[in-house]
Amino acid sequence: MTTEFTLRQVAKATGLSIHTLRYYEKVGLLAPIFRTANGHRRYSAEDIAWLEFLVRLRETGMPIKKVIAFADLVRQHPNEVSERRMLLEEHRNQVKQHLEELTHHLQVIDLKLEHYKQLEATGENDHSCIFWKHHLEKSLE
Amino acid sequence: MTTEFTLRQVAKATGLSIHTLRYYEKVGLLAPIFRTANGHRRYSAEDIAWLEFLVRLRETGMPIKKVIAFADLVRQHPNEVSERRMLLEEHRNQVKQHLEELTHHLQVIDLKLEHYKQLEATGENDHSCIFWKHHLEKSLE
DNA sequence: ATAAAAGCTAGAGTGCGCTCTAGGTCAATA
């Protein structure tokens, strides 16, 4: 409330672009930001705190529409926390699951890398190129 | 090579849509798939193996262009594995980093959830709603 | 023999999340 920040400052602070900050406000990810007499935005520390949480939701894959739904809950039911909790809990579980899938994918990629390293060490050809050869043969018929 | 599969079968096997399979071939994620006399696609077991790895790359966030670059390396340098290894290693590191960021984000979300649970238990209001009030006050001036 | 189901291509359309442009105001600096 006391200290207020310009668009430019907030862009620098959050890592979001100036364009994105205006866009986020336009679509309702942010409540309307306070304006000076000439219409320029002034962000409060609380605005920045919300932006930081919002970015976390986005970076964990929450679609913009769902973040808007979350923001709307705060606006419409500021004293009712349970709906927000449920929405966030659902998201948390999705992130958790995604995390587990990624971990598994990483293991497979690591296996493939191990395989490559062995091939490089022994100077052998990649076995999987057979599959490409098959197409070459066919196209030469 | 021996057993071959129809478009429909491969869609079911990989979880990709029929449209997507044709699209992937068109843009070069797959080498041209073998065709029957009437022009219908017939996928080999190797095609499916590559599709499965490809899906893993996509699901770990590798952009299509980069997957194409990877596929091109196999086609152009089937005996040279080191470039492929480097590309894949770079991707692996990005996935690892992403995984760590996600883990951190998850912790913050869990903290927020803890906070919500406490509020629900004590029946208190969410402190963060102050930030929304600020805007309401301003709009009433 | 005919209808339904599966396949084909080229290319248009969609949804998401920005990102940029045009055309303007206002304040401070050279």
Place this chain on the structure above:
DNA sequence: TATTGACCTAGAGCGCACTCTAGCTTTTAT
């Protein structure tokens, strides 16, 4: 006084990754 630079709005444009349509042929089931 003129110009630079930060800001404003409305709305157009873009890149990605599909997804679907139109109009056609072929195959399979009844």
